[in-house]
Amino acid sequence: MSDFFGQGGYAGYVLPAYAISAFALALLVVWTLGAYRKAKARLKNIGAP
Template sequence: MNFWDMGGYAAYVWPAYGVSALGLGLAVLWTLKAYGAAKARLKALEERKT
């Protein structure tokens, strides 16, 4: 059996994995970006205060 063919169900299996990877990947990026921005903002405020 061809792996990529998924027994004739490739049109359903790969989009399911694709949308999961995309959704979770974007969540990771968004979370890290927001954390980095919050850290940088606090650092700038603390430096301005001292």
């Protein structure tokens, strides 16, 4: 575990690279799914077949 958080002394670069990537991609998924659900709900409200 200390290996993981140590990253051979490069933890300050390796871990943020992963954290930022994970955060941005997760946000992209949430945003995209949210818009999709909203569009579906809106269409349903209008009473589309």
